[in-house]
Amino acid sequence: MEAPQYVHMHPGDAPPRLDEAAPFKAVVVIDADVTPEWRVQVGDWLVRCGCRYMMAWGKDCSAWDSSVDEASLMMFDYEEIPEDDFVMTTWHAGEPLQEAFWFSQFSAIHPSLELEKTYIVHISSEATEAAMLDTFASAHEWTND
Numbered sequence: 001m002e003a004p005q006y007v008h009m010h011p012g013d014a015p016p017r018l019d020e021a022a023p024f025k026a027v028v029v030i031d032a033d034v035t036p037e038w039r040v041q042v043g044d045w046l047v048r049c050g051c052r053y054m055m056a057w058g059k060d061c062s063a064w065d066s067s068v069d070e071a072s073l074m075m076f077d078y079e080e081i082p083e084d085d086f087v088m089t090t091w092h093a094g095e096p097l098q099e100a101f102w103f104s105q106f107s108a109i110h111p112s113l114e115l116e117k118t119y120i121v122h123i124s125s126e127a128t129e130a131a132m133l134d135t136f137a138s139a140h141e142w143t144n145d
Contacts, residue, residue: 022050030058043067101139
């Protein structure tokens, strides 16, 4: 698995282009309050860019999970979703971030696709790329002792 790519977004920012990324995993780290409308916009962006496994951690992470689920359903007009377009979602409330990163590396497996690319989508007022990438890299050592 290749190293994750860090994407920082201020709440309300227009989502960036993620050309040539699909299909991929995304760990959405929510460190800031956002509007429900913006959360829906970002969920739709993730699905349309090719996210096929989204893990949400942080503020209102269960709402992010629901937002991506809804975007996936809407993309197919609430009809049957083709297996390769199905988006797996999980939310990780009350867990250390390192545990969510461990899950993304060792348990987030799509039923029909190999997802080699991982994005850390960090929603916060400040970018902390080095710290996020260090935490992700050390997650393989995480234990729940």
